[in-house]
Amino acid sequence: MPEDIVRALGYLCLGTRLRRIGEQVQAETQRIMERMDAPLQAGQYPLLAAIDRVGPLSVGELAETLGITQPGVTRMAGLLAEAGYLTARKETGDQRIRRLALTEEGQALIARSKQDIWPLIEAAVRNVCEPLGGSLIDQLDQLEDALAEAPLDRRARALEGQQP
Amino acid sequence: MPEDIVRALGYLCLGTRLRRIGEQVQAETQRIMERMDAPLQAGQYPLLAAIDRVGPLSVGELAETLGITQPGVTRMAGLLAEAGYLTARKETGDQRIRRLALTEEGQALIARSKQDIWPLIEAAVRNVCEPLGGSLIDQLDQLEDALAEAPLDRRARALEGQQP
DNA sequence: CCACGTTATATAACGCGTTATATTAATCGG
């Protein structure tokens, strides 16, 4: 079995490595959500959660809140609107601004997620992260090892039932 | 200024967040490399570095070593070959295997990178990471704050000259 | 009051990862 070069290069490949671990975590999160019949991609929930938390937001405000660029928000919001979870209406006063709000289905989806799905995901991620200690690189090492030993969806399954 | 929802959601958005930080780190690394006239994308160097380290590798071996999927390697290797840094020749014996080796230019690029570029990048990343302490989430918080205060390329500029 | 700069959003093209599937070479069992 060949060595993991990205891990071996350490600080030099930190960006590549964070992305790689992030993709892994997100893919495993996705598997948990599919098992819970969540209809969206894992990365789409933060947009809905932001609106749920502070009320209708513009495209630009969402970009800031989510930490991604404006074209990314425009596209993601388009998909969520098409799927029926978001509506847009032009701001009265400033017609440039499109204010995005949750539809009934959007609100229902968030309610269900908060109730049944997010606690499970958070417990699984917490479960894999909490034993970690030491420096960031050490912790990422340990995180990857821990994920290899037991992926999140397996941990989620093990934790089911003992959640509130 | 709206709150950062991905940060606020904590463990629930760990995957999204690691990807986001990884993209940021890689983009800043890219800026350092451009300033040093490095001809490639930051993410392409691990492939070359792997071959430099252990000699010519097959597509499958590279996928394992890099921790990405085989189609990703096929494409990246195609681009690097087109750019003149890699050559492929069929394995004598097993004609299915394409063994990838560095060209003269590839070797020269790696030599220059090892000499002038990688130490600078590693110093910059180490500079931003070493002050971090505490749990993984805390460390990622601090990492993002530290990057916001001074991006890697600025740190690299400050560190230039005092590198070996 | 309107031409011009600014702001908000949209569109286009690309980077780099993924999954699913096709293609070709090797191997194995009857």
Add this chain to the structure above:
DNA sequence: CCGATTAATATAACGCGTTATATAACGTGG
């Protein structure tokens, strides 16, 4: 020794981020 299975790579299509640029609405100064 040939047909079926397995293994290695390639191709296609998509996800989700980016940068660069276009469009449309707002505000302002000559």
